[in-house]
Amino acid sequence: QSVLTQSPSVSGTPGQRVTISCSGSSSNVGDNYVYWYQQLPGTAPKLLIYRNYQRPSGVPDRFSGSKSGISASLAISGLRSEDEAEYYCVAWDDNLSGPVFGGGTKLTVL
Amino acid sequence: QVQVQESGPGLVKSSETLSLTCTVSGDSMNSRIYFWAWLRQPPGKGLEWIGSIYYTGSTFYNPSLKSRVTISTDMSKNQFSLSLTSVTAADTAVYHCARHSDSGYCNGSRCPRSGWFDPWGQGTLVTVSS
Secondary structure, eight states: OOSBBOOSEEEEOTTOOEEEEEEOOTTTTTTSOEEEEEEOTTSOOEEEEBTTTBOOTTOOTTEEEEEETTEEEEEEOSOOGGGOEEEEEEEEETTTTEEEEBOOEEEEEO | OOEEEEESOSEEETTSOEEEEEEEESSOTTOSSOEEEEEEEOTTSOOEEEEEEOTTSOEEEOTTTTTTEEEEEEGGGTEEEEEEOSOOGGGOEEEEEEEEEOOEEETTEEEOOSOEEEEEOOOEEEEEEO
C-alpha cells in the first residue's frame, strides 16, 4: 500500500483534458514539493513536473501541476495517444525521512 | 548531459546478496548539489525508493529496507553501488539508478529532501531464484 494515494486509472479521448490526483498527508504533500513522472510501457520513468508545477525543458505545456494542502494534481490537456502511460507522484516524507511514491495512475487514451 | 547506467547480475539466488553498480557519465559525482539514488520496480507494480548517497558518503535509506541495504561510492570510477542482502522473491524487480536532486537539510545535515530523480538509468531486471 502506497503512502501517497492515486486513482488506479483514468481515461479520456484525444483532445480532452484529464486530471490525475495525488493525496497525501501533512508530513509529505502538505509540507514538501510534489514531483510527477510519466512512465511509458517498458521504459524508465521520466520527470514531468518538479516543485509542484514547474516543467523541465522539453515537457509540453499541455502538462501542468498544482498543489493545495495535502493534495496535488497533474492535468493533461489536449490529450494525445502518446500520453498513454503510467503516471506517478512523489514527495519527501518528513516522518519516514525519504521520498514516497503514489501507486501510479494508468492513463488510457480511448 | 549526465547519464547513468546500471550493471550487474540479472539472477541472484534466494538468501544471497544482490549487487549492482551505477556508472555516471557527463557529470562528476563530487557535486555538492546532488545525491545519487537507487530505486526499484517489481514487475507490474509501482516504484520504490531504496536509498541515496552523497559525495561525502552520507547515506539515506528506505526504513523498510535499511537493515539489508548498503549504498557506497567509488569516486575514482564515478560509480556508486547497491548491495542488498538476504534477498527473497519479493526483491525481484527492475532496479534503477538515478541522480537525486533538490537536496535540502534534515536536522541540520544535508539530505536528499525531494522526490526529484533525473535522469534515470534504463533499469536492470534482477530475478531472485529459489
